[in-house]
Amino acid sequence: xxxxxxxxxxxxxxxxxxxxxxxxxxxxxxxxxxxxxxxxxxxxxxxxxxxxxxxxxxxxxxxxxxxxxxxxxxxxxxxxxxxxxxxxxxxxxxxxxxxxxxxxxxxxxxxxxxxxxxxxxxxxxxxxxxxxxxxxxxxxxxxxxxxxxxxxxxxxxxxxxxxxxxxxxxxxxxxxxxxxxxxxxxxxxxxxxxxxxxxxxxxxxxxxxxxxxxxxxxxxxxxxxxxxxxxxxxxxxxxxxxxxxxxxxxxxxxxxxxxxxxxxxxxxxxxxxxxxxxxxxxxxxxxxxxxxxxxxxxxxxxxxxxxxxxxxxxxxxxxxxxxxxxxxxxxxxxxxxxxxxxxxxxxxxxxxxxxxxxxxxxxxxxxxxxxxxxxxxxxxxxxxxxxxxxxxxxxxxxxxxxxxxxxxxxxxxxxxxxxxxxxxxxxxxxxxxxxxxxxxxxxxxxxxxxxxxxxxxxxxxxxxxxxxxxxxxxxxxxxxxxxxxxxxxxxxxxxxxxxxxxxxxxxxxxxxxxxxxxxxxxxxxxxxxxxxxxxxxxxxxxxxxxxxxxxxxxxxxxxxxxxxxxxxxxxxxxxxxxxxxxxxxxxxxxxxxxxxxxxxxxxxxxxxxxxxxxxxxxxxxxxxxxxxxxxxxxxxxxxxxxxxxxxxxxxxxxxxxxxxxxxxxxxxxxxxxxxx
Amino acid sequence: xxxxxxxxxxxxxxxxxxxxxxxxxxxxxxxxxxxxxxxxxxxxxxxxxxxxxxxxxxxxxxxxxxxxxxxxxxxxxxxxxxxxxxxxxxxxxxxxxxxxxxxxxxxxxxxxxxxxxxxxxxxxxxxxxxxxxxxxxxxxxxxxxxxxxxxxxxxxxxxxxxxxxxxxxxxxxxxxxxxxxxxxxxxxxxxxxxxxxxxxxxxxxxxxxxxxxxxxxxxxxxxxxxxxxxxxxxxxxxxxxxxxxxxxxxxxxxxxxxxxxxxxxxxxxxxxxxxxxxxxxxxxxxxxxxxxxxxxxxxxxxxxxxxxxxx
Numbered sequence: 013x014x015x016x017x018x019x020x021x022x023x024x025x026x027x028x029x030x031x032x033x034x035x036x037x038x039x040x041x042x043x044x045x046x047x048x049x050x051x052x053x054x055x056x057x058x059x060x061x062x063x064x065x066x067x068x069x070x071x072x073x074x075x076x077x078x079x080x081x082x083x084x085x086x087x088x089x090x091x092x093x094x095x096x097x098x099x100x101x102x103x104x105x106x107x108x109x110x111x112x113x114x115x116x117x118x119x120x121x122x123x124x125x126x127x128x129x130x131x132x133x134x135x136x137x138x139x140x141x142x143x144x145x146x147x148x149x150x151x152x153x154x155x156x157x158x159x160x161x162x163x164x165x166x167x168x169x170x171x172x173x174x175x176x177x178x179x180x181x182x183x184x185x186x187x188x189x190x191x192x193x194x195x196x197x198x199x200x201x202x203x204x205x206x207x208x209x210x211x212x213x214x215x216x217x218x219x220x221x222x223x224x225x226x227x228x229x230x231x232x233x234x235x236x237x238x239x240x241x242x243x244x245x246x247x248x249x250x251x252x253x254x255x256x257x258x259x260x261x262x263x264x265x266x267x268x269x270x271x272x273x274x275x276x277x278x279x280x281x282x283x284x285x286x287x288x289x290x291x292x293x294x295x296x297x298x299x300x301x302x303x304x305x306x307x308x309x310x311x312x313x314x315x316x317x318x319x320x321x322x323x324x325x326x327x328x329x330x331x332x333x334x335x336x337x338x339x340x341x342x343x344x345x346x347x348x349x350x351x352x353x354x355x356x357x358x359x360x361x362x363x364x365x366x367x368x369x370x371x372x373x374x375x376x377x378x379x380x381x382x383x384x385x386x387x388x389x390x391x392x393x394x395x396x397x398x399x400x401x402x403x404x405x406x407x408x409x410x411x412x413x414x415x416x417x418x419x420x421x422x423x424x425x426x427x428x429x430x431x432x433x434x435x436x437x438x439x440x441x442x443x444x445x446x447x448x449x450x451x452x453x454x455x456x457x458x459x460x461x462x463x464x465x466x467x468x469x470x471x472x473x474x475x476x477x478x479x480x481x482x483x484x485x486x487x488x489x490x491x492x493x494x495x496x497x498x499x500x501x502x503x504x505x506x507x508x509x510x511x512x513x514x515x516x517x518x519x520x521x522x523x524x525x526x527x528x529x530x531x532x533x534x535x536x537x538x539x540x541x542x543x544x545x546x547x548x549x550x551x552x553x554x555x556x557x558x559x560x561x562x563x564x565x566x567x568x569x570x571x572x573x574x575x576x577x578x579x580x581x582x583x584x585x586x587x588x589x590x591x592x593x594x595x596x597x598x599x600x601x602x603x604x605x606x607x608x609x610x611x612x613x614x615x616x617x618x619x620x621x622x623x624x625x626x627x628x629x630x631x632x633x634x635x636x637x638x639x640x641x642x643x644x645x646x647x648x649x650x651x652x653x654x655x656x657x658x659x660x661x662x663x664x665x666x667x668x669x670x671x672x673x674x675x676x677x678x679x680x681x682x683x684x685x686x687x688x
Numbered sequence: 689x690x691x692x693x694x695x696x697x698x699x700x701x702x703x704x705x706x707x708x709x710x711x712x713x714x715x716x717x718x719x720x721x722x723x724x725x726x727x728x729x730x731x732x733x734x735x736x737x738x739x740x741x742x743x744x745x746x747x748x749x750x751x752x753x754x755x756x757x758x759x760x761x762x763x764x765x766x767x768x769x770x771x772x773x774x775x776x777x778x779x780x781x782x783x784x785x786x787x788x789x790x791x792x793x794x795x796x797x798x799x800x801x802x803x804x805x806x807x808x809x810x811x812x813x814x815x816x817x818x819x820x821x822x823x824x825x826x827x828x829x830x831x832x833x834x835x836x837x838x839x840x841x842x843x844x845x846x847x848x849x850x851x852x853x854x855x856x857x858x859x860x861x862x863x864x865x866x867x868x869x870x871x872x873x874x875x876x877x878x879x880x881x882x883x884x885x886x887x888x889x890x891x892x893x894x895x896x897x898x899x900x901x902x903x904x905x906x907x908x909x910x911x912x913x914x915x916x917x918x919x920x921x922x923x924x925x926x927x928x929x930x931x932x933x934x935x936x937x938x939x940x941x942x943x944x945x946x947x948x949x950x951x952x953x954x955x956x957x958x959x960x961x962x963x964x965x966x967x968x969x970x971x972x973x974x975x976x977x978x979x980x981x982x983x984x985x986x987x988x989x990x991x992x993x994x995x996x997x998x999x
Contacts, residue, residue, distance in 0.1 A: 419896055439899055447902045460893035464915035477901045523897070 026097030028198045028230030029055040029078055034091035036077055036254075038303070044087060045304025047073050049254040049311070051091075057197065060224060060231040062245035062262060064238060064277070066542040068300045070254040075200050075234045079116050080108060096197040113143055117191035121203040123183035127175040133186055134171030140193040158189040161226075163219060179630050181212035185219065192227060199229045205240065209404040210569060211627045214613035217244060218624070236542065238281065239572075239615035242266050247336070250274045253301050253311035260337030266617055270331075270339040272316045275350050280547035282576030284618055285599065288554045292354040293547035293576070299512055310341070317350055318343045358558040361397035361579045366530055366563050367416070368392045372426040374415050374587075383635045385411045386422070386587045393531065396557055398564040400578030400595070402571065402610065406631045408587035409567045413533045416565065417450055418442055430530065448478045448527035455536035457516035461508040467494075467519050468504040471526060478527030489526075497522045497552065514545035518552070525556060533565045538573060550577055571614050575599060580668070583607045586634055586642045593669035602681035604671045605649045623687050641674065649675060649683065718996045725992035731985030735978075739789040746783035750951050763968055773970035775960060781971060784951035785978050791952050792982075795863050795870075796936045800928040802871035807878020808921055812909050814879065815886025822883070829876040837873050838938055844869050845944035862947055870935050874928055881924050885917045919997045926990035930983055937979050953979050 034051040037044035048070050055061045063071040076082060078093060080100050093100050096115055103111060120126045127136060134155060141151035141158075159167035162185040175183060184204060191199055201220070205213035217240065224231055235241050241248055241262060248265050250258040250273060258271035269275045279294035286293075298315040301307060310328045313319045320343075328342050341347070374386040386408050393399055401409045415422040418439035422428070428435040430449060436442045454460035461470055471493060475486045494504055497518045508516050517537060524532050534553065538546040554577065557564060568574045574581060575595055582592040583606060591604040598607065609625040627646050632638055638645050644655040654674050664670045665677040673680065719725050743750055748770075766773040772781035810829075814822045848865055857868075889895070890913065898908050939945030940954030948955065953975035960971025 417900060419899065440902070444902065447900065451900060452897065454893040454897070456893065460897060462894045462898075462912055462916065474901055477903065527901075 025057060027054045027094065028057045028059065028096060029053075029061075029232060030092075030094040031074070031078065032092045032094075034074070034077065034093060035089040036073060036082070037087055037089050038083065039085040039087060040304070043304070044089065046089070047086075047254050047303065048077070049307070051251075051254065051256055053249050053256055053259060055198070055230045055232060057230055058224070058228045059247065060233060060245045062233045062235065062241035062248040063251055064235070064241055064248060065251035066277075066300055066544060067236070068303070069251045071234050071251050072202055074251070075118075075202050075232055078198065078200055078232060079112060079118055081118070114194050115196060116198040116200065117194060117196040118200045118202065119184070119187050119191050119204050121206050123180060123187045124175065126187050127183060129175050131174075132171065133173050133175065133178070137171070137186065137190055137193075140190045144194055154193070155189075158193060159186070161192070161223070162186070162189045164189075179212075180208050181216060181630070184208065184216050188216075188219065188223070192223060192229070195227060196229050198232065200232045200234075202234045203236065204233075206236070210571070210613040211404055211609060213240070214615070214624060215626065217615065218626075220244065237615070238266065238277070238543070238617040242617050243615040250277070253307060255311050255340065257312060257341070258337075258339040260334070264334065264337050270333045270337070270344045270347055271312075271341050272318050272343070272347055272350060273312050274339075275347050276315075277543055278617070279350070280544045281617060282547075282550070282572050283616070286576050287595065288358055288550075288577055289356055289360065291356050292551050292554070294350075294354060295548040295551065296544040299514075318346050356554075358554055359396065359561075362395035362561065364395045366393050366395050366397075366431060368427075368429045369416065370427045372412070372415055372428065373423040374411055374420055374426075375423050378635075381635055383633075384587060384637070385634055386415060389587075389589055391582060391589065391592070393563045393565065395530075395563060396561040397580065398557065398566050398578045400574035400581040401565060401567045401584060402569065402574055402581060403584035404610075404631050405569075406586075406634075407584040408634075409584055410535060411587070412584070413452070413535055413565055413567060416531075417452055417533060444478075444480070449530040450533070451524040451527070451529045451531075452533040452535060453517075453520050453524050453537045456540050457508070457513065457520045460520050461516060461523075463508055466505055466507055467499070467511070470508075470519060471504070471522055474523045474526035493522045493526065497525075512545075513541050514548060517541065517545075517549055521549070521552065521556070525560070525562075528560060529562060531563045531565065533567070535567045536569065537566075539568065539570065546573070553577065571611065572616075583610065586631065586637055588642060588672065590643065590673075591669075591671045593665070597666065597669045601684050602665060602671070602677050603684065604643075604673050605647050605675075605680075606643050608684060609646075609648070625687075641672075649680075651675070715996050719992055722992045722995070724988040728985045728988030728992065731981055732989065735789040735982050735985070736793060738786040739793040742787050742790050743783070746780070746786050748780035748783045750779060750783040750787040751949055752779065763963065763971055765968075766970055772974045775956070775971045776963060776968075781956075781974050784956060785953065785974050788951040788953045788956060788975065788978065789982070791863065791946050791950050792933060792936055795866050795946070796932040797929050799867045799870035799936070800874065800925060800932040802867065803874035803928055803932070804878050804921060804925045806871065806875040807924075808882050808914075810875060810879040811882025812886050812913065815883040816890055816905065816909050816913070818887075825879075826883075829879055832876045833880075837935060838942070840873060841869050841935065841939050842942060842944055844872075845939065866936060866939065866945055869939075870932050873935065874932065878924055878928065881920065882917070885920050886913060889913050889916055923990070923994045923997055926986070926993050930986040930990055933979070933986060934983055 031054065032052050034048050035046065036048040037046045051070070051074055053061065063074060065071050077088070078095065080093070080103070088101055095111070098111060098115070100108065100111060127133070137155040137158065138151045141154045142148070146154060155171065156167045159170060164170050164182065164185055170178070170182070170186070178186070204220070205216050208216065220231070221244065233241065233244055245262045247260065248262040249256040250265065250271060252273050258265060258269065258274045265274060266278065269278055276294065276296040280296060282293060296315055301311070301314065309326060310316070310319070310323045313323050316323065322342050326342070328340050330338050330340050331344050332338050333344060369392070370390050372386055372389045373384065376383045376385055389412060391399065401412065403409055411420065414420045416428065418435070418437060421437040426437065428437070430446060435446060439447065468490060471490045472486055475481060475489045475493070479486070479489070481489060490504070491501070494501065499515065499518055499522065503511065503515060508519065511519065537553070538549050541549065550573065553564070556562060566574065566578055578595050580592065580594050581598045583590045583604060585606050591598070591607050599611070603611065609627045612623060612625045625648055629646055632642070632645065638656070640656040640658055641647070641660045644650050647655065651674060660672050660674045662670050662672050663677060671677060671680070738745070763776045763778070764770055764774045770780050770782065772785060774780055775784070810825065814825045845865065895908060895912060898912050903912070936945055937954035940952045941958045943958060946952040946955055956975040957972050963971055
């Protein structure tokens with residue numbers, strides 16, 4: 013092993029990762045298309061480094077390149093990658109294998125596909141120790157120890173399980189245990205918590221933090237969630253179109269960004285208690301350049317509000333802003349000019365009740381067992397109001413939305429009234445007007461739009477079917493809709509797959525609004541999108557609502573987004589509403605203990621310190637709900653003999669703020685103030 | 689990297705449109721690059737030419753023994769005059785093998801297309817409605833699948849010889865009856881494939897969205913789902929054509945398929961079978977090889993299409 017000369021300030025020994033002027037291209041139909049255009053950064057031993065940027069900016073390519081994992085058409089066209097002093101760009105196959113066994117590991121986004129579904133956890137984990145040369149019994153001992161290290165309560169039992177028998181959070185722990193088997197110098201984490209609930213995410217991140225201190229492994233973390241990066245990383249690199257445009261200490265970069273792109277990303281996030289009534293979100297116009305396009309000077313030039321002739325003709329220098337904080341821009345002194353607030357001109361929610369649901373339950377039958385997915389839900393919605401629905405996956409949010417829409421008919425005894433008249437429970441029994449009144453925007457526009465239809469046909473069919481207009485009038489309406497949602501006429505003749513994610517979601521929104529709906533259910537409409545696109549979609553939804561007085565049921569796991577858009581928030585757990593209040597009251601408290609835990613789990617990009625409340629275990633199966641209060645097994649304020657025996661009453665804290673808990677609101681407030 | 693450059697704002701849209709267009713051509717492009725596909729097309733192309741032109745390109749008249757006794761007595765072994773030899777009544781085997789492609793290539797693909805049409809309808813109904821409809825139809829389909837294809841074919845075709853009803857719906861043509869039988873035999877298999885594809889598709893959000901705007905089930909099945917499952921249906925069709933050729937040939941061999949004096953390959957094997965013990969191998973071997981090449985050719989195409997579609 014060779015030792016590189018250490019950089020000024022670093023301790024003796026090699027850097028954990030040293031990427032120097034890395035150029036990488038993907039060969040598409042014989043033509044190399046550059047993806048990384050001179051990426052340079054380093055990670056000190058034991059340091060955590062984050063890479064952020066929109067999808068397609070090259071951050072995952074960089075992460076995989078750090079272990080020289082590349083797709084078959086990927087070629088390194090220049091530069092070096094050194095891990096712990098070894099140049100991995102020049103290694104042959106067997107050296108590379110040896111290197112991956114001993115020096116570096118990777119944790120992937122989806123733990124479910126990272127493990128072999130047909131092999132027991134134990135066997136897979138033991139394998140990662142036997143490749144290190146341990147004997148069978150040694151390896152088994154090490155595996156048990158590794159599971160204990162990742163805080164799995166009953167390692168022996170987990171060893172005998174198959175991957176599908178464990179939850180996402182548990183699987184990710186197992187994957188982390190495997191990654192740490194070789195005591196790596198470098199651990200690459202590619203969106204390790206993206207598919208997980210906020211509560212589970214918080215636990216996994218806590219674990220990674222603890223393990224990092226224990227093992228001293230350096231970490232390269234890829235995440236699109238800037239809050240995760242801020243809470244985990246010492247330093248951060250902001251990538252755009254295959255280049256690192258800004259780099260520095262995480263706190264400093266996020267608090268005083270110096271590159272227009274970083275500024276744009278941060279400003280498009282709803283943060284610091286921002287609400288739609290105060291200001292619109294900032295957006296970054298345009299899209300990332302197409303793979304392999306020619307970008308001779310500044311890579312960000314096409315979308316930058318500060319771009320001028322200098323930017324077009326001269327390659328921007330790497331400017332040192334502060335010690336260790338650099339930005340690749342001509343105009344770092346002007347960046348703060350971008351930060352003007354966009355004032356909001358939205359109308360407030362009205363007071364006329366549009367939808368009233370009382371005692372809505374939904375019981376699925378599976379293999380002869382009743383599975384109550386919704387239990388006695390009462391909610392109401394006024395005109396132009398947004399009701400946020402939050403809760404972990406499995407809490408019944410989507411089932412409630414589908415029950416309201418009539419996709420799943422609710423149980424007998426449930427009552428839904430729209431504008432004072434009773435709604436039929438099933439969609440095909442509802443009148444044309446009722447169908448028109450309620451529409452949905454789905455999470456994933458890829459499956460929500462029929463891939464074999466053109467955008468025009470998708471919109472036209474909805475307009476004709478929902479409004480009964482004749483062909484000519486419908487065509488005019490489609491044109492107007494497209495114009496309103498800023499879709500250009502040529503988009504109308506494209507198929508969905510020819511559009512970007514943001515445009516697809518606009519088409520889905522246009523379709524939902526085809527018949528002037530009264531209520532639109534938004535089921536995580538922005539969670540598949542980049543933050544800059546998310547901002548544009550959220551602005552659009554807010555504008556449409558203000559113009560048309562549409563009410564939204566807004567389902568999201570991102571509390572920042574809900575806080576920005578919602579007027580009221582309902583917190584669901586195991587098919588029941590645990591707390592409902594105005595957005596301000598939810599964030600003010602006092603809260604149901606479950607809400608309290610949810611709020612504390614969110615990593616914030618603003619980095620304000622908060623007390624983390626850990627939720628133990630998983631959300632229980634609705635087929636077999638706990639006695640008394642369904643939340644009691646995981647509750648940190650559990651009172652024995654009360655919570656596990658009787659169901660809690662619904663207590664009203666102030667008008668419109670009710671909590672389903674045995675502990676009186678005053679007492680909750682006192683306890684929560686003590687913890688804060 | 690250069691220091692100066694002209695501002696070239698790449699038109700993202702045009703570029704991506706061009707990209708998509710290439711992507712659409714890519715399947716064809718990929719197909720053409722597969723040697724299996726080329727060989728398959730070549731083989732099938734050859735037999736199609738034979739079937740279409742028939743006795744206009746055969747060296748001898750396939751139906752008479754005019755020149756068949758060149759060696760003195762029938763059957764003659766392969767010679768320079770009769771490359772594949774002659775059969776026991778002196779007809780030129782090469783001419784008969786070339787001509788034999790005609791009936792088979794009329795019957796087998798039509799049967800396959802019909803089975804795919806019926807199977808798609810049945811499979812869509814099963815997959816879309818699920819529940820009771822699916823349960824009942826699935827059991828019937830499974831019962832059908834449990835019967836050996838050739839047995840059922842034999843049974844129906846034997847009975848059909850004196851059925852007035854079958855006579856009426858087949859316009860008195862034996863070939864049409866065979867088409868019906870083979871289509872019927874393959875329908876359940878196609879239905880099962882289509883059913884599983886529809887099951888994967890019917891819960892996607894675009895179907896929910898169609899229901900929310902009040903579309904009928906028929907519209908959702910034919911206009912929303914069907915265009916999205918054409919790829920597996922096309923794959924199924926190519927695979928079925930291969931099996932269908934084989935089945936028609938088998939039925940002819942057993943004497944219930946195409947009838948004399950058709951130069952059909954299966955029939956030719958049946959007729960030449962009793963010459964084998966006398967070491968007169970050519971009347972059987974060449975038609976058998978013809979069946980083999982055609983089936984292999986079709987399957988090469990089918991495999992290539994499958995590989996490209998399911999890439």
